[in-house]
Amino acid sequence: MTSVERRRLWYTSLFGLGLTALVLAASLAGWLTPIEQWLYHRRARYCQFFTPPPDDSLVHLDIDDSALDIIGSWPWPRSYLAEILNELHRADTRSVALDVIFSEPQEPRYEIADDGTPGRLIHDDQVFAEAIRRFERVLIPFSTELIPRAKDEVTDALEHVLRNNLEMSIPEALAEIQRLGYSPQQIGEDFDSRFVAARREAMFVRISAVLKQSPTMTRDELVAKLLPHADSQVSTPTARVLDRQLRRVQSMLELEEYSQPLRADLPALIPGHDDLPPIKEIAAAVTTSGYVSYLPFSDGVMRAVPLWLEDRGRVYPQFALSLACLTLGVDIRNVIITPDSVHIPRPGREDLIIPTRRHYVSALGKTYGGFIEVPWFGPVEHWAYMYDWPNYQQPRRHVPLAVVWTAVESRRRIENNNQAIDRGLLRIYALLNPADAKKLADNPPPLNDIQTRRELAESALKEAKIWSDTFKQMSEAEFEQYLAEIPDPVERENYRLFVNATRTLPVLVEESEQLSKDLVAQRDKIRAIFEDKAALIGWTATAAIADFVPTSLHAKCPGVVVHGVIYNGIMTGDVWQPVSMWFDPLALILLGLLTTVVVSGLSPLWGTIGAIVIAGGWGVFNGIVLFDYGNLISEAGAPLVTVALVWAGCTMLRFISERAERARITRRFRSYVDPMLVNFVIDHPESTTLSGAERELTVVFTDLAGFTSVSEKLGRETIGIINEYMGLMVPLIRQHHGYVNKFLGDGIMFFYGAPRDNPKHAMDAVRTILLMQRTLADFNKRLLSRDLPAVKMRAGVATGHMIVGDAGPPDASDYTVLGDTVNLAARLESANKATGTLMMLNDRTVEQLDDRYLVRPLGRLQVVGKTEGVMVYEPLAESAAATDAQHRYVELTEAVFKAYCDGDFDACQRAADALDEAFGPSKLTTLYRDSCQFYDANDRADFAGQIVLSSK
Secondary structure, three states, X not given: OOHHHHHHHHHHHHHHHHHHHHHHHHHHOOOOHHHHHHHHHHHHHHOOOOOOOXXXXXXXXXXXXXXXXXXXOOXXXXXXXHHHHHXXXXXXXXXXXXXXXXXXXXXXEEEEOOOOOEEEEEOHHHHHHHHHHHHOOEEOOEEEEOOOOOOOHHXXXXXXXXXXXXXXXXXXXXXXXXXXXXXXXXXXXXXXXXXXXXXXXXXXXXXXXXXXXXXXXXXXXXXXXXXXXXXXXXXXXXXXXXXXXHHHHHHHHHHHHHOEEOOOOOOOEOEOEEEEOOOHHHHHHOOEOOEOOOOOOXXXXXXXXXXXXEEOOEEEEEHHHHHHHHXXXXXXXXXXXXXXXXXXXXXXOOOEEEEOEEEEEOOOOEEEEEEEEOOOOOOOOOHHHOOOXXXXXXXXXXXXXXXXHHHHHHHHHHHHHHHHHHHXXXXXXXXXXXXXXXXXXXXXXXXXOHHHHHHHHXXXXXXXXXXXXXXXXXXXXXXXXXXXXXXXXXHHHHHHHHHHHHHHHHHHHHXXXXXXXXXXXXXXXXXXXXXXXXXXXXXXXXXXXXXXXXXXOOOOEEHHHHHHHHHHHHHHXXXXXXXXXXXXXXXXXXXXXXXXXXXXXXXXXXXXXXXXXXXXXXXXXXXXXXXXXXXXXXXXXXXXXXXXXXXXXXXXXXXHHHHHHHHHXXXXXXXXXXXXXXXXXXXXXOOOOOOOEEEEEEEEEEEEEOHHHHHHHHHHHHHXXXXXXXXXXXXXXXXXXXXXXEEEOOEEEEEEOOOOOOOOHHHHHHHHHHHHHHHHHHHHHHHHHOOOOXXXXXXXXXXXXEEEEEEXXXXXXXXXXXXXXXXXXXXXXXXXXXXXXOEEEEHHHHHOOOOOEEEEEEEEEEOOOOOOOEEEEEEEEEHHHOOHHHHHHHHHHHHHHHHHHOOOHHHHHHHHHHHHHHHXXXXXXXXXXXXXXXXXXXXXXXXXXXXXXXXX
């Protein structure tokens, strides 16, 4: 591992740790709660591979739509519920819990006879209470507000004022509050409604205190004590408030029997407010009680419930906990409450231990203990299928209340039939034996005694046979004539009723017997369902919108189903509990560290795969191993967020770091290799190697003339001058798309047209060397200012086909050009010495200039190493900027070149003289004169119009 890689690993690791700490802080602050809640629901829904079968001791008896259709709209007369309880009692049901609040009394009503006349007076509450007492194992709940209405300082002061004087009027209370120093802004405009609520609470507190000291105090005595100026026989608003709160206090005092005193060693339990208990008659009859209120979480979903709540120094159990204790035969007062569990002592068996946990209740801004997670099981949305374990395909243990009601209706029909039999018997006895009529009227058989009535009916019909046979032989008209002859109208009506009774009595007896058989079958069915079971009666009808709650599995679930799930968790011990408090932070930190190591130490691809594996592994471990198998609730979201954030952050940091390092290396690399090649390789990463290709390019060689004297004078400081020179020339080359290939001492080799295509490579090359010559003039001024001799730059430019690409072994290759054209450019640079020029172009370069530049033909030179001459030129300036002198210079040079090519050596020498006369002597004219003399001396042997150079 290189130092750069070690440094990058160190920075990435620190960054990953920082992100892990950031997620940990966010988790502790509760910012990830929505994610945790969402994952909580996903686990509850889909992680049920190890869910045990549900407890078989519970059966739901549902008040569903069919029950409302058959029995009638709610509320039903409570005597109906008494009849249902009686049927369940007869079926040997172990316990019954009704998830219904009976907080208001029902007025007595008259039973309506078949003819519409009022019958006996029915006190439904008493009938219901008596049925509860007979059953002996009935649970009736109470409701309470777990989230109290907001109260301010003024409301508290108002309650205190009213406790001291419950007879205060609204103006008197307002004046007292103002006297205490509260401003109109504090009091507000809703004082009247706040007064009503405060008086109700103050009344409850005062009545509770009085009745706890004097439980036998009557209502009139209570009025005299609390409302001394009121007449106990007169109904006033204040007296009506007292009556309502008295009933409420009496009911809660009855329910205190099923609570425990609050102990100091317990954690803070969620408080109850504004209790809504059943009426006193029912509260006094029940076997136990428990509260049924829900506490929705911040997202509105009901995920956990407190098994206990605290209310005025007492601890009350939750409804499902009370039902479990009732079913197990455990007195709720013997249940042991600890700070983190509930112990249910089971006779002859080990205690049933239910772990509890603390929850932060955002609505109250405080953490409370005693909570149990609702241990859901079953399919999503189909709550009726949840007991069909493990298939969850059809409803199980949800029985419509109509199943029990059919038995109630059959019994009622039997009783109605038996009453009709009794009336028939009385009508027969009225004619045959009035003494038997009186005996039957005074002491009728029980309404369900069919056998006695059959015997009585058979005996009566036998005695009446002579009369009935006689009347049967009469026609309808004869019978009416017979009745008309009876002078007494009462006797006449008795005969008519007698005949009807003899006709209907056998039918009624047969109907009762058939109904009795039906009732036996119905009760056998009920017994098969409910015998030795706990029956949980509650609303599932679609009309009961208020009693439906959203849960982890259902968008809308009946509240009674929630109680059933809690009961199942308690009875099976399959209860979810939190992991140790250190587990979640430790898991988050470990996953953050592991992800940091993986992402930092592996390539981006493998780092991504590793992060996915870590996240997936944690999801499986958390959902299947911890949650499903171990019943442990651990934070799933925070570690997953940690993995995702660390992966994203470290990958991004690594990307930025590598880009920065790449940029740094690129900048450094460009000082050794031309940026054009660097950029080309960056833009074409697939081109890891640049294999040789033949292309037409333009290559340039330059060299400094006279630099030897400069280096001799400067010694080791020469390198500084060369760097200064190169610093001026290289930017010009690159600015015009040239690729700097090599530095040859004080010379430069560069070419155009590769690695990036450039159709104007020849033109760019010529433009570059002209600019380099102008720049050299400024450079020479610097040299002269340092008392150094000026230098000249020679350039050879050749355009043609050459091989371009990587040359050399793979670990030391060089991107360069090879070929005759390259060698030619090098020879042309050197040929400038012979011609006295500074720049020399081959003819192919000139062809591509499109007359944009003014060039002077130098001649056809045969450089060393070549057997044929090459037409070469000297560039002078851009055509548009060329001067007349430059044009004249070209004309005179062309005259020399043309005469030489024609073999007219005399004309060539005259043209050379003219050129020298106009622009001064030059090596070029000397070269032409020497060549003419040579060929003259050798009789023009092998003359081909070219000048042969003998040295490089």
